[in-house]
Amino acid sequence: MTLDVARIRKDFPILDRTVRGGQPLIYLDSANTSQKPRQVIDALTEFYERHNANIHRATHELGEEATEAYEGARIKVARFIGAADETEVIFTKNISEGINLVAYSMGNASAGRAGPARFRLGPGDEIVITEMEHHSNLVPWQLLCERTGATLRWFKVTGWDGQLDLSTAGDLINERTKLVALVHQSNVLGTINPVREIADAAHAVGALVLVDAAQSVPHMPVDVATLGADFLGFTSHKMCGPTGIGVLWGRRELLEEMPPFLGGGEMIETVHMERSTFAPPPHKFEAGTMPIAQAAGLAAAIDYLGEVGLDAVHAHEQRLLGHALTQLAAIDGVRILGPATPANRGTAISFEVDGVHPHDVSQVLDEHGIAVRAGHHCAWPLHRALGVQASTRASFYLYNTLDEVDALAEGIRQAQRFFQVT
């Protein structure tokens, strides 16, 4: 299946606008947030214009329609990632909240009324992460270790080739390990990690596995069972959907045992002044009014990606990636962080330009209508490990073209000329 990029681009109204004094927008910041197709924008509008009501508690026709839209989205998400059923799908506000949900639930299991043993942490227990994690899959575990006295350990990266150093796996993953949390596809390096291999090692010692799939789910078919995950999180806004909604998938038996995270309306079964009992999952973890219209928007995004075909998206991105890696490598003074070839790699390309700070690179690119990200991309420890203060990142999605890759390369050369480093 091939992808007709000219036709795809017509679905994204924002790609028609100009920036910085009339220049066409070249949007290479999709790893940060993706643009939205008309189909998703229409789904949001239609929800608000036709079906808006609160869910689960409104005893009227609009309430039924809104509930159907919201719960229908849950079913769509479940099918999209190969969940056993929709009760394994928890809506959150983003993936950060999804990861925090697991971390705080484990913290709650460890405090006061002791929870189930496999979620309980204390001194001597270990959580394993990696050096290439986004702060979202790093800070919540630091905080959990501080609260419980558990120890945080991590896989290091091998260097600029951007691989995890698996030689330490036998030491890192041991009988003290309670949870291994790792990123499927790095938001900086593009590296796709061997999640299954690490998950199997974790399960062999009885540890749980949480996968940050924020950068993979938008770009390729992801199946939770194939990956061997116990929890998997992603966010709508990076996959053509609206902001404000994310997904945490968890295996049903785990979600049933886990203590709640946020307390409030809709997550309860019974409430007394002294104590409460809780709804079964997923509602146990969905306190308060949820992002209902956004769920309808996410459903539209899944439909959209389904119609285009994630295999076609992936194939298109591989072409862009191959061209971009070649073009960038051909520029003197440009060094790419992460794998140098498209194999086993996503479309986020971070790079250094000798003698020009990333902020200055991105400023010159912006002047030419090219939107990229500059900084440490919420992966400060990774940059430190590679000896890089910050980097510039270009990231591609289904609507990008080979011409835009060429414009990026030319923009980088202009930045070098402007700052007189060539």
Next chain:
Amino acid sequence: MQLESLYQEIILDHYRHPHHKGLREPYDAEVRHVNPTCGDEVTLRVALKDAGAEPIVADISYDALGCSISQASASVLSDLVIGKPVSEALAICGQFVTLMQSRGEAQPDEDVLGDAIAFAGVSKYPARIKCALLGWMAWKDATAQAMKDDEPS
């Protein structure tokens, strides 16, 4: 072209040849400030000197990693402020902050701000204002600490 209004020649000169750079002794206070969005950082030292009614800024020395705007800004800051009484230096800092918040609308006073008027263009780029202010905020913080340490306890 817009780029030249942002990156004025004065800014690029200070970036390529920063003044007063490097950490020096003696000093009364040292601070380290970072820009959490990009990891840019500055370590800055202030030395004050008693001169009658109020202290003057005897020296500013700094070590900085960062973009052209943040590097040039620290250089311009040290040029402007070294040798000034603290109250006058704080007033200059106040005017610079106002300029940065002006969204390109302010008419900066060159008599007060000197080379720093070149940063007027930066105020049109919200993402870069923090870069321009990094050294200034570090200096203000270090000066406050130096003044506090100076008070009889």
